[in-house]
Amino acid sequence: MSLSPSRRLLEACLFVGASRGAAALAATRGGRSLLVLGGSGFVGREVCRNAVERGYRVTSLSRRGVNPEPASALLAQVQWLAGDATDAATVKKLASSADAAVHAIGLLFDAESGLANLNVIVSGSRSVPTSTSTYDRITRQTSFNLIGALKSKMRLPGSARTPVCFVSAAEAGWPEVAYGERVEGFAPAWLKAYLAAKRSVEAELRSASGSIRPVVYRPSLIWNWQKFDVLPAIPIFNVACALGVPFVDKTVRVETLGKAIVAGLEDESVEGVQRYLQMEQLATRL
Numbered sequence: 001m002s003l004s005p006s007r008r009l010l011e012a013c014l015f016v017g018a019s020r021g022a023a024a025l026a027a028t029r030g031g032r033s034l035l036v037l038g039g040s041g042f043v044g045r046e047v048c049r050n051a052v053e054r055g056y057r058v059t060s061l062s063r064r065g066v067n068p069e070p071a072s073a074l075l076a077q078v079q080w081l082a083g084d085a086t087d088a089a090t091v092k093k094l095a096s097s098a099d100a101a102v103h104a105i106g107l108l109f110d111a112e113s114g115l116a117n118l119n120v121i122v123s124g125s126r127s128v129p130t131s132t133s134t135y136d137r138i139t140r141q142t143s144f145n146l147i148g149a150l151k152s153k154m155r156l157p158g159s160a161r162t163p164v165c166f167v168s169a170a171e172a173g174w175p176e177v178a179y180g181e182r183v184e185g186f187a188p189a190w191l192k193a194y195l196a197a198k199r200s201v202e203a204e205l206r207s208a209s210g211s212i213r214p215v216v217y218r219p220s221l222i223w224n225w226q227k228f229d230v231l232p233a234i235p236i237f238n239v240a241c242a243l244g245v246p247f248v249d250k251t252v253r254v255e256t257l258g259k260a261i262v263a264g265l266e267d268e269s270v271e272g273v274q275r276y277l278q279m280e281q282l283a284t285r286l
């Protein structure tokens, strides 16, 4: 059945209107796509939740690739992909269509720490490392894959740099605070290796800041009321910080961090290291 000229005109107007609406949405946050490496993790899922709420189209990459909370209406809107972020080609393909990215992959005890079996307890998402899951591969290599992929993307002159949020750790800043280096001298080998990997990523992000906008989050312990393994340590950290111990930062709630990361994606003036006070301030914006 052919359409009358007036009907065709009406549909053309509706199409243009819808396109303008989509463009307007994209001009705010609606059309922006966000890639979250480790989006199913304890931190990553909070980022995904907040990003969906803010109108991002969110894609998560993790080895298992499943929605960690199937009952969540917000997380149901995330595209959950299974893949290994140590594979540069996998990350490059996903990064090519991302307007923003968050790196939330990590592990506390790597394959060489001698403590890898404890990850099933300390990982908020029960992520289990393999025999090749070293800090170098899981923290450094996956991050370098992301940074390299985003750096190589074409950018129009004068256009905004792609925001990239990296979840580092408060202790990565020990060299910058009083007694920090001395404390690190007493740290176990696994913690020194963990921090070396975090610092190598932070340095790579800084060096790439001509083409990407790096935002580095340095939380100490991250928690919520369901994270029973860390709850006993929370008051100890918080009291030490309140007393002014320079190498201990106040702990950060995972809800606060998730909000702070998305707020950091949205504000072009946010760049570089964010400690707990900045995270708390950023989180109030959402």
Ligand SMILES: NC(=O)c1ccc[n+]([C@@H]2O[C@H](COP(=O)([O-])OP(=O)(O)OC[C@H]3O[C@@H](n4cnc5c(N)ncnc54)[C@H](OP(=O)(O)O)[C@@H]3O)[C@@H](O)[C@H]2O)c1
Binding pocket: 037, 038, 039, 040, 041, 042, 043, 044, 061, 062, 063, 064, 065, 083, 084, 085, 086, 104, 105, 106, 107, 108, 123, 124, 125, 126, 127, 128, 138, 167, 168, 169, 170, 219, 220, 221, 222, 223
């Ligand atoms: N939790 C804390 O108290 C704390 C404190 C300071 C800093 N951090 C940092 O925060 C970040 C997030 O930690 P988290 O507590 O959210 O950890 P988590 O719950 O263990 O989450 C790790 C995420 O990474 C994914 N992953 C691991 N290896 C991967 C790979 N090769 N390729 C793709 N995805 C992979 C995991 O999914 P699969 O297992 O399915 O792959 C999971 O989604 C880490 O960098 C950590 O160092 C955490």
